[in-house]
Amino acid sequence: MNIGTRKILDRSFTAVGIGSIVVMALALMIIVVPIVSNGIGAILFTGTIEHRKMLRNEFQRGNVQNLASEVASSERYRARLYEMLTTFEGELETMAPEKKREYMSQYSQVKTALQALLGPLPGDTTPMLTRFKYGQTRWEKAEEKLHELLYESKWDNSNADIMGKEYFVSRAKAFEGTALAPIFPYIKTNLREMLLPEFTLYWGFITDSSVDSHFFGGIWPEIKGTFFLAIGAMLFAFPLGVVAAIYFTEYAKPGFLNSMLRSANSTLAGVPSIVFGMFGLAFFINTLRVSESKSVIAGSLTLAIMILPTIIRSAEEAILAVPKMYREASLGLGSTKWNTIATVIIPAALPGILTGGVISLGRAAGETAPIIFTAAVSVGSAIGLADVFSSPTPALSWNIYNLASEHEAAAQIRHVQYGMVLALVTIVLLLNLSAIVLRARISKKLKG
Amino acid sequence: MTTSESASAKKTTRDIYLPPERKVVAGGGTAHIVAKNFSIYYSEFEAVKKVSADILSKYVTAIIGPSGCGKSTFLRAINRMNDLIPSCHTSGSLLFDGDDIYGKYTDEVLLRKKVGMVFQKPNPFPKSIFDNIAYGPRLHGVSDKKKLMEIVERSLRKAAIWDEVCDRLDKNALGLSGGQQQRICVARTLAVEPEVLLLDEPTSALDPKATAKIEDLIQELRGSYTIMIVTHNMQQASRVSDSTMFFYEGVLVEHAATAQLFTNPKDPMTEDYITGRFS
Numbered sequence: 001m002n003i004g005t006r007k008i009l010d011r012s013f014t015a016v017g018i019g020s021i022v023v024m025a026l027a028l029m030i031i032v033v034p035i036v037s038n039g040i041g042a043i044l045f046t047g048t049i050e051h052r053k054m055l056r057n058e059f060q061r062g063n064v065q066n067l068a069s070e071v072a073s074s075e076r077y078r079a080r081l082y083e084m085l086t087t088f089e090g091e092l093e094t095m096a097p098e099k100k101r102e103y104m105s106q107y108s109q110v111k112t113a114l115q116a117l118l119g120p121l122p123g124d125t126t127p128m129l130t131r132f133k134y135g136q137t138r139w140e141k142a143e144e145k146l147h148e149l150l151y152e153s154k155w156d157n158s159n160a161d162i163m164g165k166e167y168f169v170s171r172a173k174a175f176e177g178t179a180l181a182p183i184f185p186y187i188k189t190n191l192r193e194m195l196l197p198e199f200t201l202y203w204g205f206i207t208d209s210s211v212d213s214h215f216f217g218g219i220w221p222e223i224k225g226t227f228f229l230a231i232g233a234m235l236f237a238f239p240l241g242v243v244a245a246i247y248f249t250e251y252a253k254p255g256f257l258n259s260m261l262r263s264a265n266s267t268l269a270g271v272p273s274i275v276f277g278m279f280g281l282a283f284f285i286n287t288l289r290v291s292e293s294k295s296v297i298a299g300s301l302t303l304a305i306m307i308l309p310t311i312i313r314s315a316e317e318a319i320l321a322v323p324k325m326y327r328e329a330s331l332g333l334g335s336t337k338w339n340t341i342a343t344v345i346i347p348a349a350l351p352g353i354l355t356g357g358v359i360s361l362g363r364a365a366g367e368t369a370p371i372i373f374t375a376a377v378s379v380g381s382a383i384g385l386a387d388v389f390s391s392p393t394p395a396l397s398w399n400i401y402n403l404a405s406e407h408e409a410a411a412q413i414r415h416v417q418y419g420m421v422l423a424l425v426t427i428v429l430l431l432n433l434s435a436i437v438l439r440a441r442i443s444k445k446l447k448g
Numbered sequence: 449m450t451t452s453e454s455a456s457a458k459k460t461t462r463d464i465y466l467p468p469e470r471k472v473v474a475g476g477g478t479a480h481i482v483a484k485n486f487s488i489y490y491s492e493f494e495a496v497k498k499v500s501a502d503i504l505s506k507y508v509t510a511i512i513g514p515s516g517c518g519k520s521t522f523l524r525a526i527n528r529m530n531d532l533i534p535s536c537h538t539s540g541s542l543l544f545d546g547d548d549i550y551g552k553y554t555d556e557v558l559l560r561k562k563v564g565m566v567f568q569k570p571n572p573f574p575k576s577i578f579d580n581i582a583y584g585p586r587l588h589g590v591s592d593k594k595k596l597m598e599i600v601e602r603s604l605r606k607a608a609i610w611d612e613v614c615d616r617l618d619k620n621a622l623g624l625s626g627g628q629q630q631r632i633c634v635a636r637t638l639a640v641e642p643e644v645l646l647l648d649e650p651t652s653a654l655d656p657k658a659t660a661k662i663e664d665l666i667q668e669l670r671g672s673y674t675i676m677i678v679t680h681n682m683q684q685a686s687r688v689s690d691s692t693m694f695f696y697e698g699v700l701v702e703h704a705a706t707a708q709l710f711t712n713p714k715d716p717m718t719e720d721y722i723t724g725r726f727s
Contacts, residue, residue, distance in 0.1 A: 254534075325571035328529060329633070333640055334561030343583070344573060405477040447573035447622060 032425075039422025048198030049074050050119060051137035058130070058211050059204065070196055077193040081183060082122050085111075088180040090198040091167045104153075107173055113149035117187075118194060123148075130212035131409075137216065138415070139197040150184055205419055213379045214403060214416045221382040223423060225393030227297070228383065229375060230365040232300025233307060236359060236442075238357050240304075241311030245353075248312070249319045250341055269309035274369035276306040281373035294392035296383065297376020306370050307360040314356025318349040348446065351439040353374055358435030362428040368397040378402040480505035480644065480674045481526060485540035488521050488530065495521045497698040498540065508666060510673040510689035510706065512682060514721070517695040519678050521530050523646050525549070526676070527563035528556045544644075561588065564642035568649040570629035572621035572636070577613050578619045580632055584640035597641050609634035627658020634665060645669065647677040651684065663688050682722055686710045694718045 208218030280302025
């Protein structure tokens with residue numbers, strides 16, 4: 001091959017390499033940017049007076065006097081609106097029955113939209129669910145609700161060949177000539193005064209419990225549950241895995257049984273996580289009865305079984321990578337095999353063993369399927385150490401799925417989902433980062 | 449040529465230092481290690497073939513021979529380092545102080561305590577210098593800090609490295625130079641108070657200056673320990689040893705007093721090798 005061809009080959013390979021790295025970086029950006037930008041929205045947002053009322057009533061937080069003066073100023077603008085509603089209701093009574101019926105259904109839609117925007121109207125009974133006790137707590141949601149109030153959404157199904165098209169009809173037009181007509185422009189101009197939006201930094205999203213299945217409040221129970229499950233899994237899997245790795249590398253005699261065990265371990269590493277979930281339910285709960293029903297301990301055990309093969313593999317590799325000369329030096333000084341393992345091999349393999357452990361910890365924190373049947377509930381309070389044997393727990397991974405697919409009002413609390421995703425990604429990234437730092441520090445200590 | 453100068457200087461000190469009877473090797477002294485028809489196999493391959501030899505107590509014995517001739521294998525058999533290789537097995541007998549090294553009831557851990565080894569590549573543990581030296585004594589039950597310190601100092605002094613490291617015993621041993629590391633390894637072995645010192649090409653990874661220091665060290669230790677050294681360097685063998693074994697393809701071709709083997713070899717093969725006609 002002449003020098004020109006070689007150079008062209010080198011350059012084209014470099015180009016392809018750089019290209020694939022750029023594609024990877026872009027894909028990562030496409031994933032990470034919305035997670036971060038939307039996830040931060042759960043903590044940093046424009047909150048309305050309804051948010052501050054909620055914080056006061058549900059979490060006893062915020063300045064009472066400030067809130068009282070704010071409520072007073074907002075109520076001044078709202079009172080005018082309520083007056084207009086009362087006037088319209090009086091006018092409704094005087095209308096002819098057919099006309100009244102026509103307006104009634106429209107009017108009830110308007111009232112529903114108003115309740116969603118501002119909270120219960122005067123004369124309403126106190127709602128049972130907390131989510132109906134307050135209006136919109138976030139300004140961008142309030143603007144969406146305002147649009148729902150101002151325009152009625154209708155579907156154009158005239159062309160049978162294509163899907164129905166949504167179009168909007170102004171409610172102000174529908175109520176033209178009645179006493180209700182002026183409220184639409186009134187709300188549009190005075191919504192800010194009624195909701196008093198201001199920039200809010202809500203750290204409580206991380207440290208608060210959730211209120212009314214994640215409508216308000218934070219994700220502390222999920223974060224705590226995730227930690228309990230992952231650390232519990234490590235408590236079982238890490239010692240077991242390291243011992244197994246020592247056995248495989250130092251004690252096992254090569255043979256049929258040993259190679260069978262090794263391939264079983266590799267196979268276990270490739271089993272889909274949902275299978276581990278079913279196994280956990282069948283074995284730990286139904287057979288061993290570690291708990292009556294779902295519990296943290298059952299979930300931790302299931303996760304432990306799932307990460308065990310990875311821990312064994314990485315520990316095995318770390319032990320095999322310890323230079324043979326350390327072993328020889330120690331044995332040559334009259335050390336026993338066990339002593340050599342404990343004082344020379346394990347310390348030298350520690351960076352690798354720990355890295356594998358922390359990466360497995362991250363995986364245990366992020367897995368959903370193994371805990372569906374064994375540990376996770378969609379809503380619950382933060383558990384303590386005493387509850388791990390008896391009670392299930394909410395966990396980030398499972399609640400992300402739950403909020404996205406099974407929650408009755410998923411569309412209204414997207415910010416909570418994103419917040420959870422960001423929290424989970426941050427936890428896993430921090431764990432991996434700590435693994436890198438730990439590894440670097442121990443390696444540095446070993447190298448001197 | 450500083451090395452040859454120092455080597456010749458050493459020769460004179462050695463001549464003065466050694467009692468006259470030391471120079472007569474074959475037949476004198478007591479046998480510390482005795483091999484009788486001793487063979488070592490890797491699976492089917494016979495790496496060391498029916499070696500019979502007496503290694504005399506407190507003398508320095510050099511083992512020379514071309515690569516792959518079984519000299520390292522023979523050396524490593526003496527403290528059963530070959531046990532690490534699963535396919536390795538032996539026949540014949542190899543006695544240490546009259547006990548069979550490969551006997552059924554031999555405790556290889558005790559044996560290795562008495563038969564210390566220094567390896568080709570300096571291999572200090574990734575620990576502090578102090579912990580490196582104290583590793584063996586600690587293993588064998590010394591935990592008193594003061595006593596450990598004594599042992600560490602004594603061993604480092606014996607290995608002629610105390611002056612270089614006495615002010616940084618808590619520093620990682622991997623931070624030292626290769627020659628210093630090798631002397632740390634010698635000190636670490638001496639700290640266990642062995643009777644025999646096996647040196648497996650201890651200077652092959654070192655520069656001439658560090659090599660000279662290790663050779664000096666061997667001079668210092670002769671008379672106190674039975675020393676066996678495998679080396680590729682024939683000048684080194686002639687400089688430091690009292691008797692020399694020449695291995696070729698697993699066979700012990702000649703074993704004689706060093707002066708005799710290098711000046712008047714009995715076997716033509718030995719002569720070819722030491723004169724460099726083959727390697």
